[in-house]
Amino acid sequence: MPNDPGPTARALRALEILRTRPITTADELAVRLGVTERAARRYVGILKEAGIPVESARGPHGGYRLGRGTRLPPVHFTQAEALGLVMAALGGRPAVADADDLVGTALGKVVKALPESVGRQAALLREYAAAAPDPLAAHPDPAVTSSLVEAVAHRRRVRLAYRSEAGNAWEEEADPWSLVVRHGRWYLLCHSHRADAVRTYRVDRIGEVHSTGRGFDAPVDFDPV
Known part of the structure; x- marks a missing residue:
C-alpha cells in the first residue's frame, strides 16, 4: 500500500x-x-x-x-495552574514555606523553572502567604510510601513493621490494596495476614516495607474510599 x-x-x-x-x-x-x-x-x-x-x-x-534519561516535552503551566499548585502545597503541608523542607525544596525548583510571566505571582504567594502548622500533622517517609505504591501497583504482598498509637510494635505480612489520603493523613488499606482481616494502617507509623515477592488478588469491585 x-x-x-x-x-x-x-x-x-x-x-x-x-x-x-x-x-x-x-x-x-x-x-x-x-x-x-x-x-x-x-x-x-x-x-x-x-x-x-x-x-x-x-x-x-x-x-x-x-526508562530514565528519556527527554520528554517540557511541562507548561498557566498562571492559574501555578498558583493552584502553590496553594495546594501550602494547604496540605504548611512547612513548604521553609526552604529546608523536602517538599518545599521541590516546590522551589518548580517555581524557579517557571517563566517570569507565570512564576512571579507563584513566588510571591509562596513568600508572603502564611500557613499555620498543624501540631498533629504527621508526614510519612517518602521511601516507605514509594515502596507501598510499588506494591499496590504490582499487587505484591509486603512485610511491614508497624507501631500503633499506644506504642506497640510488630511485624506482619499484608496484601496492600490501596493508599488513601484523608484529612491530610495517609492510610494503607490492606488485608493483614497476622489478623486475617482487613486493616487500615497510618503510613507515617510504618517503619519498614519489604516485598515478599508473592502476588495477591484484590477484591472484585473494590472501592478504597
Whole structure:
C-alpha cells in the first residue's frame, strides 16, 4: 500500500505512545499501531537500537515503558495552574514555606523553572502567604510510601513493621490494596495476614516495607474510599 507508514514512522509513533503512558503492553501497542504484536515488538527493537531506553517489565502487569534519561516535552503551566499548585502545597503541608523542607525544596525548583510571566505571582504567594502548622500533622517517609505504591501497583504482598498509637510494635505480612489520603493523613488499606482481616494502617507509623515477592488478588469491585 503506497500510504502505509514505513518501519521508521511506526517506530516513532510507538515512541509517542510510550511517552503518554507509564506502561504499555505489547497488545495495546499493537492495537494503537494497527499491527500484530510481533510487529509491535519489532518497532520497540528499532527504538532500542536507536539508543532510546525502552524497558521491558515482566508479569501480569508488565509491558514496555520509557526508562530514565528519556527527554520528554517540557511541562507548561498557566498562571492559574501555578498558583493552584502553590496553594495546594501550602494547604496540605504548611512547612513548604521553609526552604529546608523536602517538599518545599521541590516546590522551589518548580517555581524557579517557571517563566517570569507565570512564576512571579507563584513566588510571591509562596513568600508572603502564611500557613499555620498543624501540631498533629504527621508526614510519612517518602521511601516507605514509594515502596507501598510499588506494591499496590504490582499487587505484591509486603512485610511491614508497624507501631500503633499506644506504642506497640510488630511485624506482619499484608496484601496492600490501596493508599488513601484523608484529612491530610495517609492510610494503607490492606488485608493483614497476622489478623486475617482487613486493616487500615497510618503510613507515617510504618517503619519498614519489604516485598515478599508473592502476588495477591484484590477484591472484585473494590472501592478504597
